[in-house]
């Protein structure tokens with residue numbers, strides 16, 4: 414699931430393609446027509462679908478459609494790779510312990526939108542990213558993998574975001590692997 418540039422989506426596709434992760438990205442769902450993630454899927458040859466949140470009367474109806482889209486292709490895991498919408502029980506309960514999120518801070522610090530700006534404004538010297546299982550409370554849920562990113566004195570939002578993204582691309586495939594192992598979908602030897 415992606416709303417924007419889709420660099421985490423692409424990192425997952427590459428991890429599957431180069432054998433780092435014994436998995437396949439069966440489907441990308443985007444909510445913003447023509448977004449970077451959609452363009453990357455077209456380029457990479459990954460099936461994609463558009464579920465535009467503006468065309469649904471409620472979050473629940475959107476999430477029902479998302480769950481159905483994933484059930485249609487029988488996925489084992491769903492990754493919110495930059496899905497900029499709050500999800501509801503409709504999706505979370507359709508994929509218990511199988512729905513992952515990536516967030517650009519060391520949770521539980523800096524939940525919610527603009528986590529990178531929050532870290533800069535707080536003046537902390539260390540931030541990072543977190544891959545976790547999704548629960549109904551936003552940016553909560555059991556942590557799977559975290560990576561720390563030091564903040565330099567002269568960092569801007571862009572320079573810091575770039576280094577956080579680099580770490581996200583590393584930990585998202587690891588988190589998928591870990592979640593799959595916990596569910597017994599992969600043995601520890603597989604990856």
Ligand code: GRF
Nearest residue numbers: 418419420421495515516517
């Ligand atoms: C990432 O920073 C992720 O942590 C946040 O949204 C961003 C998505 O980036 N939830 P991209 O679309 O994968 O490039």
